[in-house]
Amino acid sequence: MKNYFTARRFGVNVQILLHDLWGIDGYDSVADIPTPGDNGDWTDCNSFLSAIFSIFIENNIIGDVYFDITNEIDNTQYYTRGLDRYLEVWGFTYHRVANEFPQGKSAGPSFGNLPDRDAQDWCSAWTSFTASNQTNASITYDGPFMLNKYGNLDQQVPPGSAWNIAQIERANALGDTYAVVGSDRVRVLAGVRLNTGTWGIVLSGLSAVGLPSSGDLPIRTLRFETGGLYTEVDAPTDLGYYTYYYTDGG
Secondary structure (H helix, E strand, O other): OOHHHHHHHHOOOEEEHHHHHHHHOOOOHHHHHOOOOOOHHHHHHHHHHHHHHHHHHHHOOOOEEEEEHHHHHHOOOOOOOOHHHHHHHHHHHHHHHHHHOOOOOEEEOOOOOOOOOOOOHHHHHHHHHHOOOOOOOOOOOOOOOOOOOOOOOOOOOOHHHHHHHHHHHHOOOOEEEEEEOOOOOEEEEEEOOOOOOOOOOOOOOHHOOOOOOOOEEEEEEEEEEOOOOOOOOOEEEEEEEEEEEEEEOO
């Protein structure tokens, strides 16, 4: 509850993972665990949603809530009921959210994998279903987008994380950098995903931070070192200063 009100105080929307509250993740044999719609019975699912929704309503958690109906449901280690059952769960839950939280929204499809052109395409099936089931206002839709995920295990290192942060901070942009203007300098967080080699960062409009239209610009570079997912990331390595001559404002 506290997280919700703290987030709302700063104007941040809140996402609720209903699938995780049900509690399927992490079991060795999810095939033996009851899931919504087993044997065509939605009684437990209805009771579960009623209990969760009543807690939200009683505590005034109503506005600007996004309900993530399922999460990584296409990963077999989380769920084994298949695509058709997933679509049933989506359709069933979406309409309950819409009826009881007019200001709320459902988030999805929240898949763990990219669309697979060589196998059963969960993403295409979901878009077709939401159109026919009236659970999505429009398929040709450009936002808002919600990101609650992270990279694969090999991507959970500083350069990969920086790249993902940039995608979150700069919606609808392909850029892999995130910049902030401080009182003493401009700081740029650059991620290269998992690429190696050299690359360029283009800065323009330097007059906005009090610099002349041309001149020498000292650039200091710090590199974050890592040995993999579970290794400690210490202070960055200082690569020193490099003086770059610029013209035309950057």
